[in-house]
Amino acid sequence: MTKISELLANLEMDELMEVVQKELVAGTDPVGILKECEAGMVMVGEKFSSGDYFVSDLMMSGEMFKEVGEMLVPYLDGKTGDVLAKVVLGTVEGDIHDIGKDLVYVMLKSGGFEVIDVGVDAKPEVFVKALKESGAPILALSCLLTTCYDSIKNTIEAVSEAGLRDQVKIVIGGGPTDESVVNYTGADTFGQDAQSAVRICKEML
């Protein structure tokens, strides 16, 4: 079984699919396979953090994780691994970029989070509604345009106005975000890349 995590970590797409298929046919617990994939994604994250992997490698691993996930669906029968916590994720109003957000989605999901993705160009009230409905303790806001800093700010203000700010930690991310944007918008912190989003969300719990 550890072969699954290694294949994923080494980005061996075809071999991974073959091995997973064989394991499923042999009656291996699909939740165990899922956990192996999650372990593989952790290894990918470590390689990214150490500078051995790059964004394309993260995207490739994300694609592999997604494809294995699709293979497992018929076998899982509604069962999933343990969920660490829920995260509401989206790109703020006025910004239609989704690549970074989608990558964060996969990384968080493979990191054990349940992610509620509200999409791109999302108005503050959409984030507030998702937070209320899910009870998620973490809000992750993506932004690729400096001109949308005010949308981050407005979203965080809307969270405060809804009386949720004390219960919700807020992380922002995307190319033009840094500590100065955290200060400007009232977020709690920022993530430099998709992999750091997993670490930050775990620290927020």
Added chain:
Amino acid sequence: MGTYDKFNANLETVYQTIHCENERPVPCYMGIAPAPIQMEMTLAEYIADPVKGAYAQYDYVMRLSEEAGPIGCIDNDPMGFNMVSYLTLLWLSKIQRPGIELSDTSLWQVLETKIMEKDEYDVLINQGYETWFNSLLPKVIDMEYFGKTMQVYGRNVNAIRDKGRELGIVSINSPDILPANIPFEILCGVRSMSAFYMDCYKIPDKLVEASDVIFEANKASAQKTLEAAKDDRSIVSGWIGGWRTASAMLSPKIWDRLVWPYIKASGDQMLSYGKNPTFHLDQCWNRDIGRFAEFPEKSIILNLDGMTDMREARKKLGENYCLMGDVPAPLLATGTPEEVRDYVTKLIDDLGPKGLFVTAGCDAPGNTKHENMVAMFKATNDWK
């Protein structure tokens, strides 16, 4: 003083800087969106009337010169080319337009969609670049809109250029040179980033074939523009741009095969005609920045956006490569003039003035505070 004396003096300064022989750091304006906004146009109005927007850019540079001291150059000729058409050609992607798909004040944005299917690589490889390109262009832009913007550009480009020269402003990158560029960028745009990055792992050999077809076609077009421009000293440089090709984005295996060979060949072609390529490098290129030392010293400009470590670049490349940058967009949008001044002063202190154009990292964002723009250039002009 003759009409073009100021222009000629600034042109000399630009060449001296590229050759790393300047004594002082050189302020360079770079920002498409802030100029029309500061001159009280919405971005919707700018897109609808890029000619007016081009003159607004000159007006804004002159205003900044009055407040911050002389600014003798801008990175790109304002040229009056519609940004939507320009970006469409660059990436073969759908561009959302302010005032049409987006609000009047919103910045134009790429809509990340898969336009090209995987089997269309074969169209490119077997039927050639022109057939492939012409089949895809109508899928990403309204051809009537595109045609009109090209006509407007053609009618106005010379007058805009003359106006810039009268004002003494040198445009470092000229629309008169169309470099062959990096096929990866256009393929990635038309396939969508997630699909294309997967292609890089699954069908790398096919991508090399496809890239070669695009590159050879673009190289032939580039040659015509370079032939026409070779004896005109006022045409300094052509723009070779990379974002999705950045080192931080791609594994070395992909980068070494699908990116660097084309950057090198595109730059070499320009150099062979006596022109100095500007490599506009968005995102982080730290891993591979040293590769640019494969170009001759004093011949290229590396335009960095604040994510590549400029100090590291100087260390790896030495004193004889011209750097352009890199005041970060968040600082320009949210910082104070004091913070901007400190950033710029330290940047020049650390890098030295020789071979340095001080400007915004990538394009200054539309919400750059005017006082920060002034602070950036004043700090450059005041540096001792």
